[in-house]
Amino acid sequence: MDNPFARFAGTRTIQADLSLLEENYVPDSFPHRENQINEMVTILSSILRGSRPSNIIVYGKTGTGKTSTTKYVTKMLMEAANNVSVVYVNCEIYDSPYSILVAIANSAGEEKIPELGWPIDRIYRETLDRVERTGKFFIIILDEMDRLIKKSGGDSLYVLLKLMTDVDSVRVSMIGITNDTTVLENIDARIKSRLNQESIVFPPYNASEIKDIISSRLEKVLGSDVVDQTAINxxxxxxxxxxxxxxxxxxxxxxxxxxxIRENRNKITENEIYEARERYEMNVIREAISTLPLHSKIVLLSAVVTQEIEPNSVITGEIYENYRRICDDLGFSPLSPRRISDLLTELADYGLLMMDDRNMGKYGRTRSFSMVHQAETIKKYLLEDENLSMFKSSKMPKQTRFDT
Ligand SMILES: Nc1ncnc2c1ncn2[C@@H]1O[C@H](COP(=O)(O)OP(=O)(O)O)[C@@H](O)[C@H]1O
Ligand SMILES: [Mg+2]
Known part of the structure; x- marks a missing residue:
């Protein structure tokens, strides 16, 4: 037998620096975003003339280049002017007036401010002092700004606007980034009018634009003959x-x-893209499974093992029986059959199970479930939860259904 490692050894056919395609890598060329970059540059260029730029709101769906373009432009600004400080705030993490101030203060001074515990007026004064001491222009990027507004209404914006007017020697402005065009509709009219922003819109890309983007991103990663044009398309x-x-x-x-690379193939064709899509979708499923509540996970696990025993679709009663066994085995108290039936319907809504209602004549209606995805994979993802990791299928009965 050939050494099974052979295909992984030896020289790699493809050499590529994949970090250049990672999410947080900011490229230095943005095809089809020339206008947006130009607009942003024009607004921010007032700094080079010594005056505070307008606030900016960047609108566009996910994946339209808002974050990376904004990072690129502000990085270029810092290279062109030495009196600019840019604070990038991800509002999925920093979602209150307090945490926004902490982010600004920490970027403007050496000593870290605790994430919790100071009174808000103390942290406000500290931020103001620190920002003033730097003597620089400040640009606060509020990425995913809609999260912030959903969480704290206009309060965070209010605090920022106050900072903008209270600071004397230096000037603070903000760039808000959002995929929600209605984000400002529900905030206080006074805050809205003081925001006095300019909007920049990032429309969705069409296929031919994305083609140009991929080609431009690949230039530094691989030789041009390694990726088939059909794969890019x-x-x-x-x-x-x-x-x-x-x-x-x-x-x-x-x-x-x-x-x-892993399979030591020498080309990227449509096939590799299809395989990639499969893997991408499995990642989405893994994510969906990891965020399920505990009992939904146990029910799904039960559906998987019940199907392993009974390869056809399985009915609610059988899933419930095995669910109870698994709960017993792992030391959890089972929920009622009624709740489990609801959880199963929910799992079907999420697309993790397929539900089938059938009228069985004199036996009444039965509801059965089957796997949408490979049971083995679903089980693997479920057992990543430490509450379930002790589960052993060997403890399950070999057959749950009585032959009739
Ligand atoms: N015009 C473009 N040129 C090159 N890469 C781009 C372009 N637009 C988007 N990207 C890349 O696509 C990905 C998503 O862009 P991102 O700025 O995060 O989108 P958004 O913030 O709008 O969701 C990033 O990796 C980014 O570098
Ligand atoms: Mg983004």
Whole structure:
């Protein structure tokens, strides 16, 4: 027998620096975003003339280049002017007036301010002092700003606007980034009018634009003959279908290259893209499973093992019986059959199970479930939860259904 490691050894056919396709890598060229970059540069250029730029709101769906373009432009600004400080705030993490101030203060001074515990007026004064002491222009980027507003209404914006007017020697402005065009509709009219922002819109990309983007991103990663044009076209088509999302297209290409490298193939074709899509979708499923509540996970696990025993679709009663066994085995108290039936319907809504209602004549109606995805994979993802990791299928009975 040949050494099974042979295909992993020896020289790699494809050499590629895949970090250049990672999410947080900011490229230095943005095809089809020339106008948006130009608008942003024009507004921010007032700093070079010594005056405070207007606030900016950047609108656009996910994957349309908002975050990376904004990072690129502000980085260029810092290179062009030495009196600018840029604070990038991800509002998925920093979602209150307090945490926003902490982010600004920490970027403006050496000593770290605790994430909790100071009174808000103390942290406000400290932020103000620190910002003033630097003597620089401040640009606060509020990425995913809609999260912030959903969480704290206009309060955080109010605090920022106050900072903008209270600071004397230096000037603070903000760039808010959002995929929600209605984000400002529900905040206080006075805050809204003081915000006095300029808007920049990032429309979705079409397939031919995404094609250009992928090609430009690949230039530094691989030789031009390694990726088939048909593979680029397919990636672009998938990204365009998905609300013009360059992120998904680039992710698929990165995964496809990973697959080709790992398998020691010498080209990226449509096949590698299809495989990448499969893997991408499995990642989405894994994510969905990892965020399920405990009992939903146990029910899903029960559905998986019940199906392993009974390869056909399985009925609610059988899933419930095995669910109780698993609960027993792992030391959890089972929920009622009624609740489990609800959880099963919910799992079907999430697309993790397929539900089938059938009228069985004199036996009444039965509801049965079957796997949408490979049971083995679903089980693997479920057992990643430490509450379930002790589960052993060997303890399950070999057959639950009585032959009639
Ligand atoms: N015009 C473009 N040129 C090159 N790469 C782009 C372009 N637009 C988007 N990207 C890339 O696509 C991915 C998603 O972009 P991102 O800025 O995060 O989108 P958004 O913030 O709008 O969701 C990032 O990896 C980004 O570098
Ligand atoms: Mg973004």
């Amino acid at each position: 397919l990636c672009a088509a998938i990204g365009a279908q998905e609300h013009g999302d360059a992120r998904k297209a680039i992710d698929l290409m990165r995964i496809a290259i990973e697959i080709a």
